[in-house]
Amino acid sequence: MSEIKKIKNLKEFSTSADRFEGANLLCPGCAHSIIVREILNATNDDLILSSSTGCLEVCTAVYPYTSWDASWIHIGFENSSTAIAGAEAMHKALKAKGRLKQDRDPKFVAFGGDGASYDIGFQWISGCFERGHDMMYVVLDNEVYANTGGQRSSSTPIGSSATTSPAGRVSYGEKMNKKDMLSIMAAHGSPYVAQVAPNKWKNMIKAVQQGLNIEGPTFINAMSACTTEWKFDPADTVAISDLATDSLVFPLYEIIDGKELNITYRPKNIVPVEEYLAAQGRFKHLFKDQYKYLIKEWQERVDSNWEYLQRREEARV
Numbered sequence: 001m002s003e004i005k006k007i008k009n010l011k012e013f014s015t016s017a018d019r020f021e022g023a024n025l026l027c028p029g030c031a032h033s034i035i036v037r038e039i040l041n042a043t044n045d046d047l048i049l050s051s052s053t054g055c056l057e058v059c060t061a062v063y064p065y066t067s068w069d070a071s072w073i074h075i076g077f078e079n080s081s082t083a084i085a086g087a088e089a090m091h092k093a094l095k096a097k098g099r100l101k102q103d104r105d106p107k108f109v110a111f112g113g114d115g116a117s118y119d120i121g122f123q124w125i126s127g128c129f130e131r132g133h134d135m136m137y138v139v140l141d142n143e144v145y146a147n148t149g150g151q152r153s154s155s156t157p158i159g160s161s162a163t164t165s166p167a168g169r170v171s172y173g174e175k176m177n178k179k180d181m182l183s184i185m186a187a188h189g190s191p192y193v194a195q196v197a198p199n200k201w202k203n204m205i206k207a208v209q210q211g212l213n214i215e216g217p218t219f220i221n222a223m224s225a226c227t228t229e230w231k232f233d234p235a236d237t238v239a240i241s242d243l244a245t246d247s248l249v250f251p252l253y254e255i256i257d258g259k260e261l262n263i264t265y266r267p268k269n270i271v272p273v274e275e276y277l278a279a280q281g282r283f284k285h286l287f288k289d290q291y292k293y294l295i296k297e298w299q300e301r302v303d304s305n306w307e308y309l310q311r312r313e314e315a316r317v
């Protein structure tokens with residue numbers, strides 16, 4: 001059973017640096033650090049952590065310094081999942097042999113960007129989930145390979161301008177729809193998958209605590225607004241995140257045992273998708289006459305997905 005942390009108030013929660021230091025090289029306004037702090041602050045459990053190569057790893061472990069006040073492993077771009085699964089398997093084996101002194105089990109959590117998770121490390125994650133390791137995998141989903149200059153990943157949304165799918169006179173940018181990782185991981189038989197966002201921090205804590213309390217491989221897709229690649233002012237990270245969750249571009253929901261879908265946040269006032277797009281430079285070109293039809297298509301896609309999620313919630317299938 002995970003040791004649930006009692007959260008007194010937002011100030012204490014957001015300023016506590018017990019396990020993740022504010023001293024790091026992430027851009028000002030980077031949501032990665034907000035998410036990591038929220039996750040680590042959600043529990044009192046001992047944690048064994050890993051990170052794939054990407055902004056989080058590169059900016060928090062510059063030799064000989066580290067921002068991590070917890071056990072932390074980095075190996076490569078593609079394998080934070082197998083690094084943590086290996087640690088979990090070793091812990092289990094040593095425990096079975098009676099060679100562990102501590103009486104409480106740590107929790108095992110892997111972090112990876114969308115490039116590392118949706119694309120390059122996907123087969124490793126899939127293997128870990130199929131083998132049923134007792135671990136949590138967290139995607140820091142900024143919809144782009146940020147650390148290497150903004151190349152598109154299979155999480156990049158349609159119409160977004162990325163360095164390998166740039167918008168211009170003949171192209172509106174990314175042509176493919178974002179991959180639905182939550183459904184894919186739920187289909188692996190994961191007992192718990194959830195989509196979260198750092199602006200909805202209580203919602204995030206609940207999802208993380210629930211995931212850590214369940215035995216088996218659990219999956220969290222955390223929306224991570226990237227000030228550099230999404231092109232917005234670093235002071236606006238939370239405002240952009242609010243637009244994402246309140247326009248339902250990033251709906252927050254969980255799927256339990258691959259079946260029971262629960263919507264975990266319902267905006268009181270749903271914001272038009274256009275407002276979310278207008279706030280970011282990566283979608284600037286969509287407001288030119290020749291591409292405006294894409295904004296309408298965006299809204300239709302988001303509406304249809306929201307209807308689908310509500311139908312699934314009702315049907316419990």
Ligand SMILES: Cc1ncc(C[n+]2csc(CCOP(=O)(O)OP(=O)(O)O)c2C)c(N)n1
Pocket residue numbers: 053054055056076077078112113114115116117140142144145146147148153
């Ligand atoms: C096998 C391998 N391929 C490519 C790279 C180069 N590389 C390092 S970080 C990175 C991008 C990471 O993108 P993402 O996983 O989305 O994380 P972000 O930086 O966006 O948080 C790439 C391509 C690498 N280190 N190893």
Ligand code: SF4
Pocket residue numbers: 025026027029030031032055059142146147225226227228229
């Ligand atoms: S480029 Fe984006 S993801 Fe990387 S540190 Fe900067 S804001 Fe964060």
Ligand SMILES: [Mg+2]
Pocket residue numbers: 113114115140141142143144145146
């Ligand atoms: Mg990324």
